[in-house]
Amino acid sequence: MTQKGSTDIMNKKMLLVLMAVGNALPSVFIKYLSSHFDPFTQSFYRFLAAGVFFLIIAFIFFRTELKETCADRRSIFFIILLTLVNLGSVVLWVTGIYLVPATLAELLSKLQVIIIVVFSYLLFRDEQEVIRSRSFFAASILCIAGVAGVILGKGAPVTGYSKGVVLVILGSFLSSIYALLAKKALNRTHPVVLSTLNVLLMSAGFLLLGLFWGDPGSITRAAPGITVFMLFSGVIGVGSGVGLYLLNIRSAGVVVTNMVLLVTPLFTAIFAFLSMGEKLTPWQMVWGAVLVTGCYILIKSQRVIVKDSFQKSKCP
Template sequence: MNQTNSIARLDDRHRRTRLSEGYAAVFATILIWSTPSLFMYYLNRYYDPWTQNFYRYFVACLAIAPLVFYRIQRGGPEIDLRAVGLCLLPCLPNVVHQVTQVMALFYMGPGVYTIFIRSSVIFTALLALAFFPEERLVIRQWKFQAGTLLGLIGAFGVIWFQPNVQSQQRHIALPGLFIAFAASFCWALYGVLIKRPSAQLGSIRSFGLVSFITSALLFPLTLAFGKIDTPLHAGADVNVILVISAVTCITLAHVLYYVAIHQIGVALAQALQLLCPAGAMGLSAWIFHERLTGLQLWSAAILLVGAFLAMRVKPIATAVTAENI
């Protein structure tokens, strides 16, 4: 009996440690992901969407490469054609998401976009329900359902009441709405599809492959639709900002996000991302003087209430342990 109790205590301690690591990773990701839309909004002045994303992911690939080689030397899963195949499918929606999110910033400010992209939680919940039976315990809890529903309503309100600066209309242009929804859905799809490849390969290896494949996919698109020589004309200060955004918002944040989805699940990790708009709106108001209308503020409040409910969901126990960073 004593031995059984000791094993139970060890299992409970291990579970609490795993959840603590997951929450630490997701909150660090939230802090970092409060800034990407601001970087991209600024870089839109100098880079087209194709070129901006290609160079940001290329820099992210270079940044993660030393850690990938270090992991390979220590042993573990090999990076072979099978590993490339595992990561290829998630990269397809990732490419679409990266390009459409930059395009969306031509129709709205960075703070509004950061709020709206949280609508991906509802897509993530539905996709996780379809792909991962182990996620269904979280999704079936009423707090998660209510939280994601309120988050979707709030996110839609924030973007719907965004004035159209090009025509002085009260609502955003429909192309901007469709582009933003495409970015949100593809981000959710990427988050679901990357779960098992990152679980099998580890967070470092999986993102190393994702960044390499995404860069490779973006390169011909940049040649066809972008301007590959933009860094030569943008200026050193602009290029430094691009590098900083790539290393922090792509490399570091993705690795932390992978740890989070391993430890607390895809659905809950995405739901907690609903907290990002608070930081993004504050920074955008300070830097770009972005302001929300009264209806947008009410919508944002509804969204944050949804985030609070989603945060109170009890995480499921997962069998996968992420690599330590």
């Protein structure tokens, strides 16, 4: 493998790691802000902050791509469809986080990987090699068992717990549909441009929801530090959850990207424990370890697949 090939693989891995760590933060941010803002209000301001950030980046570095996309009616229609699906998934997920611990919500959201793998195998030929790897099946079984164990290992009931679990799972289902649509959209649209338009449209959607079922004016009553933190969390959380996510789908594929995201519950648990003192029950820790083990096997197998895919791409 050439030096350029090694560098490309290293850059892909770095993007995947940054995304995995960054995606662990939104659950903690949302849970922390839940005592200050309703779900729609905080989502509106967080996505608005991220949208402005993306717009500045796109305007400076990808102005031509931004203009071309905005002038393409087909691309705009598809991005609106993508946004509606993503909006539904985030609404369900954020509402669910208000009812269950952040770490548990992050673990449950990994169920989307199953749906993504199945449909990616059926719809995308370039994803089939990943799914056919020998270790994939065993690792997937561990991941499924781990998620199921986390759900059943809660122990003492919590008010709204069952409803929260259902909402997070439904949000995960829509999120998987979003991932598949995003892969198709990236064939026509640059990831940064797609992130910009997607996030800005999402913020508009949350504003409408907030006007009916939220309180956008609550930002005027919040402490300045809380407001700054909310806007900052939007840039970081949405930036990794949308921006880095789309970049990785384009560079590493939708299956590998979502497999790597299986490790985010581990980082979420660490961040939630340090910031809010959240803890899993002993049984949830055991099953969480099973989930992380399955994820480790999947990620380890991807190193070989990525290298093989690169080498094949160099063959005439």
